[in-house]
Amino acid sequence: MKKLFAILLAVLMVISLVACGGGAEEKGSVYWLNFKPESDEVLKEIAAMYTEETGVEVQIVTAASGTYNETLTAEMDKSNPPTIFVVGNTAAVDQWGEYCLDLTGTDIANELNTDAYMLKDADGKLCSIGYCYECYGIIVNTALLEQAGYAKDYITNFETLKTVAEDVHARAAELGFDAFTSSGMDDSSSWRFTGHLINLEYYYESVDAPDAWKTCPAEIKGTYMDNYKALYxxxxxxxxxxxxxxxxxxxxxxxxxxEGKAMFYANGNWEWSGLSEAGMKAEDLTMIPYYCGVEGEEKAGLNCGTENYWAVNANASEADQKATLEFMKWLVTDAEASEKAVGTFG
Incomplete structure (x- = not known):
C-alpha cells in the first residue's frame, strides 16, 4: 500500500510540474540590427535599461557604415536572425518585403502621428515605419566662419558659399583650418555624396516637372547635374x-x-551627439542647405526625410515578435528611453 501511494504521489508531482511549466509564457527576445553606427553605444544603453526593467534580452548589433544590406543578408541566413531590421525605401521593400511582419494596427504603428513615413508593398502590407526624421546639408562651424572674417548669416547661396570656401582655402595656412573636411569616396563616406548630395538634382527636377515622378519608370533628365558637380x-x-x-x-x-581642422562638413543632424560629446557647442554650429547655383535657392531649406524605417521579422517566433513589438512601443513612450533615442538620432 505504501509503495502504491508513493507511485501515485510521484505521478501527481510530475503532472503538477508539467502543468506549471506549460503555463509559463515564453518571454522571447529582441535582436535589433542597427543601421546607424553613430548610435551604437546609446542603443546598447537603452537595451540594458529595458532588460533590467523587464528581464527581456535585447541584443544590438550595428552594421559598419555602408555595409547594411550585406550585413542584413548574412544575418538573415543565421539561426538567430534579427527581429528588428531596417527597410528604408521601396527598393528595400521589394527585396525584403516577404520577411516583414505586417505592422498594420500594431501598437507601435498606432504611435505614429502621420502616415507619411509608412512603406507598404504592392499588396498594401505595412512593411516598415519611420522611427527617426532627419535633416542634412552642410554643417558649419560658425566660430571658425567668424574667425575668417564673415558674419554667421553671410552665406545665402552658392556664390557666397564659393567666395568663403575659396578664400578660407587660400588662407588655410594663416588661419589654421581649411574650408571643407575630406570628401572621401570609399564606402564609409561616399553615401554623403552619392546618396544625399545627389538629391538636390532630383529635388529641383521634381519642382520643374512633378508629374515626371509619376511615370513608371520615373523620368530623370539630368537638368541639374552641372549644379551637383559644381558643389561637389x-x-x-x-x-x-x-x-x-x-x-x-x-x-x-x-x-x-x-578638431577644428575644417569649417564645413557635409552631413546631417544625426552628427550632433558626436559633435557635442567632442565639446562643440550649439551656438557655434549651424547647418545650411546644399547651395548649388539654382535660381531662388536663397529660400531653400535643408533636405529632410528618413531612410530609417523599422521592420519586424515575420519569420521570428511569436514570442520574439511580441517581445520586439513591446520593446519598440516602450522605446517611443518611455520618457527616459525616448529622450536618449532622440538625442542620438539627432
Missing part, C-alpha cells in the same frame, strides 16, 4: 585633402571637423 567640385578643391586620394579611403571627416 567646390568641396573637393577647397579641402586639405588631395582630391586624387579621395577614392583610397582612410579619411575621418568627422574627426577633422571636431
Amino acid at each position: 567640385d567646390l568641396m573637393v578643391t577647397n579641402s586639405a585633402t588631395n582630391r586624387a586620394d579621395l577614392a583610397n579611403g582612410g579619411f575621418d571627416a568627422a574627426a577633422e571637423f571636431k
Whole structure:
C-alpha cells in the first residue's frame, strides 16, 4: 500500500510540474540590427535599461557604415536572425518585403502621428515605419566662419558659399583650418555624396516637372547635374585633402571637423551627439542647405526625410515578435528611453 501511494504521489508531482511549466509564457527576445553606427553605444544603453526593467534580452548589433544590406543578408541566413531590421525605401521593400511582419494596427504603428513615413508593398502590407526624421546639408562651424572674417548669416547661396570656401582655402595656412573636411569616396563616406548630395538634382527636377515622378519608370533628365558637380567640385578643391586620394579611403571627416581642422562638413543632424560629446557647442554650429547655383535657392531649406524605417521579422517566433513589438512601443513612450533615442538620432 505504501509503495502504491508513493507511485501515485510521484505521478501527481510530475503532472503538477508539467502543468506549471506549460503555463509559463515564453518571454522571447529582441535582436535589433542597427543601421546607424553613430548610435551604437546609446542603443546598447537603452537595451540594458529595458532588460533590467523587464528581464527581456535585447541584443544590438550595428552594421559598419555602408555595409547594411550585406550585413542584413548574412544575418538573415543565421539561426538567430534579427527581429528588428531596417527597410528604408521601396527598393528595400521589394527585396525584403516577404520577411516583414505586417505592422498594420500594431501598437507601435498606432504611435505614429502621420502616415507619411509608412512603406507598404504592392499588396498594401505595412512593411516598415519611420522611427527617426532627419535633416542634412552642410554643417558649419560658425566660430571658425567668424574667425575668417564673415558674419554667421553671410552665406545665402552658392556664390557666397564659393567666395568663403575659396578664400578660407587660400588662407588655410594663416588661419589654421581649411574650408571643407575630406570628401572621401570609399564606402564609409561616399553615401554623403552619392546618396544625399545627389538629391538636390532630383529635388529641383521634381519642382520643374512633378508629374515626371509619376511615370513608371520615373523620368530623370539630368537638368541639374552641372549644379551637383559644381558643389561637389567646390568641396573637393577647397579641402586639405588631395582630391586624387579621395577614392583610397582612410579619411575621418568627422574627426577633422571636431578638431577644428575644417569649417564645413557635409552631413546631417544625426552628427550632433558626436559633435557635442567632442565639446562643440550649439551656438557655434549651424547647418545650411546644399547651395548649388539654382535660381531662388536663397529660400531653400535643408533636405529632410528618413531612410530609417523599422521592420519586424515575420519569420521570428511569436514570442520574439511580441517581445520586439513591446520593446519598440516602450522605446517611443518611455520618457527616459525616448529622450536618449532622440538625442542620438539627432
